[in-house]
Amino acid sequence: MKKTAVCLSPELIHLFDLAGHTVVAVDILRATSTITTALAHGVAAIKPVADLEACRQLKQEGYLIAAERGGQKVAGFDLGNSPFSYMDEQLRGKKVALTTTNGTLTIERSRQADHLLIGAFLNISALADKIRQLDKDVIIHCAGWQGSVNLEDTLFAGALIAKLQDSFAPASDDALLAQALYEHHRQDIPGLVRLSSHAQRLAGHGIAKDIAFCLRQDEYQVVPHLENELLIK
Template sequence: MQNKPTIHTILSPSLLKLYNVSDSIVVIIDVFRATSTIATALFNGADKVIPVSSVEDCVTIGRNLNAITAGERDGKIIEGLQHGNSPAEYPRSFIENKTLVLTTTNGTKLLHMALDNGASEVITGSFPNISAVCDHLISLKKNVILGCSAWKDKFNMEDTLFAGAVISRIKEHFTVHCDSSMMAEDMYRLHKNDIYSFIRKTTHWHRLAAYGLESDLEYCVTEDVANVLPMYKNSALVRS
């Protein structure tokens, strides 16, 4: 019988260096809010999303491509950019057939780290596109690294919760010999029936709710409301 591919979960970008990503699909997870926003923009017809690490690159690329520039640092829109990191800012009536250049505190950083370390494929995931992510991972039969963007390299619960949700759906197709993956699945199993209450305990909830973003955060843990698969190709995330 052929060995099953493996799943590992990294709880912080600072742990990525401990893993060989060259033979793995890396799923970038930044539930609050980058990967939820990316899925939403593409679901609503965006041509592509270009993730960049720096504000300067965001401004320059946006100007060169006549694209929409967006980003946040510490939950706030960056001065000089047009829009923020809220999924609600990207309805079809606004984003369809447009290019979005996005820089965020944590998610875009981890994405570029995965690429720099030679990941064989990079996709992005959050609850709004969980089914597309899981179907893709099952179909490819390759090793998977679930990469939690965390918060400034510190563990956070919401990204780990999503990793656990993915594992609970696909584990029969994989070998899971990874304590962080087992912990993530246990967290999800314990709280899957009260997710809206559970996320109110997270530090990121308190950080972003202070800016009136409660409805954003609830959307970000709602399954399959933007069920597309963002895949990194030719320097941009596009619908697979």
């Protein structure tokens, strides 16, 4: 059996050897949910960028530029980090450069992986199928919030472990922890996520609708993956 492990925060990723693994980057609220939504709705590619200035400069190379900090769109950018902004016919075929508070850093720190995939509840079953095809040990890399562990990403890790458990064993303590969180709360995922500190932060910005959407399962069949610095279908 192959193995699953969970890195609960980008601050712990140096403890993992990513080479030889499939790594799933996860930032449920909202970067990886939004990236999945964007590619599903026809965006051609997303270039994840860690900092604002580098993102802004990509405008000159023909990218639409998107930025979120602290849960809000940054002034002067074309787009923010809400999945609903990316359900737009006018974005079909376009390339977007995206920087977010936690999600793009998590992708950045996952680059040593053999295969870097983007995970969300929105694509969880297609993601699990892709992981089975690749047939390598998996590290689920949770974005957390500014270094801290968060509930919604850990919960997703547990849900993915449950989906994979016919052929992938949760072989580390962090995986068993994520699995217990999911098993304990699987009957009321929205109820648990409402308690999370990040959901409370976002609710302050009036985006409860985003949160509800990001918890929907299998809305899309798309599994974004990194190829030549770009996230594509």
